[in-house]
Amino acid sequence: MSRTQGDTKSKIIDLGEKLLLGKGFNGFSYADIAISLGIKNAAIHYHFPCKSDLGLAIIQRARERFKKWGANKETEQLPDRERLDSFFQIYRHYLTKRESVCLSGALETDFTTLPKPMQEETRGLVYDLLTWMEIFLDQGRKRGTFSFPGTPRDQAIIVLAVMQGGLQMTRVTDQSVFDLAVSQIRRLLKP
Amino acid sequence: MSRTQGDTKSKIIDLGEKLLLGKGFNGFSYADIAISLGIKNAAIHYHFPCKSDLGLAIIQRARERFKKWGANKETEQLPDRERLDSFFQIYRHYLTKRESVCLSGALETDFTTLPKPMQEETRGLVYDLLTWMEIFLDQGRKRGTFSFPGTPRDQAIIVLAVMQGGLQMTRVTDQSVFDLAVSQIRRLLKP
């Protein structure tokens, strides 16, 4: 059987994600994707009738990816601090490979202009991240790996905000700003 | 002399800022402003020939505002921790009065799509914020008001990233998230 559809479809999501992260949801068009993939505008509409369908697919795939990362046997068995670094690496990759901010940050700033289904999916994404981090920090503190005041939820909010804000700030200054942010948040978690 | 111009012009900047913070630079149009102010599209172009002229004016005014805030005699003489809270209040106001994210965060996510002059002004804004916070934290630590590992610059990055990311996250969850972020960053600075 042909896998032309599957290939094109995932190429569109790949590129759509890159454009979304790089330019915001209102900053790219089907034409950008079409030109870059060497196909026509209408071909994209065949796979994703509305732009919000594409946006939704991008967020859903990212949530699945994170879910798999969290459930990965190798990752799961790492020592807490290495697992933390592995989490930070997700954000570092946004910076190095895609020259972009993170998905939650991009979607949150565009939030008010997003169609309802994308808003809901964005909420889900942020919920996933917050929940994972909260549980992770809670376990880590109980084991003595991490130390921080307040509740695990308080600290989870801080850690995610730093990743998100750090990626954005680094975009207008220089790469070192994000790396300094990561180093500092690591220090702040030291027992 | 008539002050019609001055009035309209600053009303445009006011509304433009609100829209920029609420919907992103690519998320609002001259028509939004025109309708809301009860004037016509062309009237805005009289004051700001290009949209980037308006964007530039918004950022420049915000920088002036922050400069004045920093140089304000009353603010300057406050104890460090009250001055820190006064800084946090700037961000809290974005949330309560404008239902929006902060200016640097909004501009950074749209950054790649912004005209050059706006990019440069955005860099300046972030530089202002980072520099002020770095000096403030440095002095505070020397006085024993604040405690944190790493350099003042490291910590300044973290604090700003938390404000920025916190405002964005709170938009898709609930207001408490931003307040929890502020409480937590205050705790993390405790001696």
Added chain:
DNA sequence: GTCTATAGGGGGATAGAC
């Protein structure tokens, strides 16, 4: 599944009257 062609709307921006 992808194409050509095109509809239909909104965007930024300008010309010229008042």
Added chain:
DNA sequence: GTCTATCCCCCTATAGAC
């Protein structure tokens, strides 16, 4: 300073051929 009128481009989306 503000208006009416209009241009032109880009955008999302659809219809129908291949």
